Amino acid sequence: MKICFVVDSYPGLFKFGGIAAYTRTAAQALAARGHEVHVLIARRAPRSDCTDGAVHLHIRRVGWLPLLAKRFPGLGESISVAWALFWLQRRFGFDVVEFPNWEGIGLVSVWTGICRSVVRLHTSMAESLEVAGRTPTMGDRFMMWAERASARRAGRAVTHSRAHCDRLRASYGLGDVEIIPHGIALPNREKSITSKPLSVMTVGPLNARKGVATLLKAIPLVLEKVSQAEFWIVGGSEEHPLAVEFRRDHPTVTNVRFLGFVEGERLAELYSTCGVYVSASIYESFGLTFVEAMACGKPVVGCAAGAVPEIIEHEINGLLVPPSDEVGFAEAITRLLLSKEECERFGKAGERLARENYSMERMGADLERFFEKVCKG
Numbered sequence: 001m002k003i004c005f006v007v008d009s010y011p012g013l014f015k016f017g018g019i020a021a022y023t024r025t026a027a028q029a030l031a032a033r034g035h036e037v038h039v040l041i042a043r044r045a046p047r048s049d050c051t052d053g054a055v056h057l058h059i060r061r062v063g064w065l066p067l068l069a070k071r072f073p074g075l076g077e078s079i080s081v082a083w084a085l086f087w088l089q090r091r092f093g094f095d096v097v098e099f100p101n102w103e104g105i106g107l108v109s110v111w112t113g114i115c116r117s118v119v120r121l122h123t124s125m126a127e128s129l130e131v132a133g134r135t136p137t138m139g140d141r142f143m144m145w146a147e148r149a150s151a152r153r154a155g156r157a158v159t160h161s162r163a164h165c166d167r168l169r170a171s172y173g174l175g176d177v178e179i180i181p182h183g184i185a186l187p188n189r190e191k192s193i194t195s196k197p198l199s200v201m202t203v204g205p206l207n208a209r210k211g212v213a214t215l216l217k218a219i220p221l222v223l224e225k226v227s228q229a230e231f232w233i234v235g236g237s238e239e240h241p242l243a244v245e246f247r248r249d250h251p252t253v254t255n256v257r258f259l260g261f262v263e264g265e266r267l268a269e270l271y272s273t274c275g276v277y278v279s280a281s282i283y284e285s286f287g288l289t290f291v292e293a294m295a296c297g298k299p300v301v302g303c304a305a306g307a308v309p310e311i312i313e314h315e316i317n318g319l320l321v322p323p324s325d326e327v328g329f330a331e332a333i334t335r336l337l338l339s340k341e342e343c344e345r346f347g348k349a350g351e352r353l354a355r356e357n358y359s360m361e362r363m364g365a366d367l368e369r370f371f372e373k374v375c376k377g
Helices: 016-033 075-092 107-112 126-134 138-154 164-173 210-224 242-248 264-273 288-295 326-337 340-357 362-374
Strands: 003-009 037-044 047-051 057-062 096-102 115-119 158-159 177-179 199-205 232-236 257-262 275-279 298-303 318-321
Touching: 003 016, 003 075, 016 037, 016 057, 016 096, 016 288, 016 362, 037 075, 057 075, 057 210, 057 257, 075 107, 075 138, 096 107, 096 362, 107 115, 107 138, 115 362, 126 138, 138 164, 138 257, 158 164, 164 177, 199 210, 199 264, 199 288, 199 298, 210 242, 210 288, 210 326, 232 264, 264 288, 275 288, 288 298, 288 340, 298 326, 318 340, 326 340
Parallel strands: 003 037, 003 096, 037 057, 096 115, 115 158, 158 177, 199 232, 199 275, 232 257, 275 298, 298 318
Antiparallel strands: 047 057
């Protein structure tokens, strides 16, 4: 098959988030299975074409229409994507194109019928606004409509967890939605790396949905019991307002590091070296960072919200606490830091689950079957 993914960023080229990370892994997995895979990267960057291994990358500059942007944000970008995809489709003849639902980037492409389309349901605009406690603006409401409309028009949707499937099937008014969990390139565990058992790591942007404020409130409570604990916060720099506030309120705490954006081998090294992985997210449609940590044999702590309980089996490979509960979060972290036996037991169970359920190869095979079914109509 000839398969194309549409995304607004890509690892190794631009700063990226979860959607781009999924896209690269999915593209590589399908290319490894012998398919011709392309990625249309739509962003305000110079036009270029390159490759990432066997995957063909097409960077295309997206347009921004000032007269439309206030009432219809994202529409100019969606028009630009449709135009770029039209020419790529003429050149390569894709069998299927997968769009993310986020901000309705595929709206114009799907409605004009340029290609056979699939929409992957990542965390939606409505979910993000709800978690942030923000009232939607007129522009937000348009993007929420665009997400729903593109998914419904495409007629084929896929997502990565049962919880998210149930939620968006209802809010989008969709019929069948395929569930294909994310996969990762499993690390080489034969390489010997010295871990730091009293180090606690989290990965993600410092925003309301990721619950970093809960973690920051929990840190002093943990240090009261485990004074030698270290905290590595990946995704936020020392200049971030939450980091500045933490330093102001806790001037004597020196074993908390705000490491900024980290990727590639450095991120893999941090996963392998940390003792415990935590995330206080109050909503996740999947929770990829938990899987990445589990694959490195790390015990995990998360909040019982969204799809997280589908990845963390409480008292099996980690611990679940209520969302926004800094006391419970601190107690769970402290418990693991003080119990080498539990860390080892949870870590081994987590690694087994990651290798059985969340490998890149398994995701590639599942996507292949799904796309074949889509192409057959």
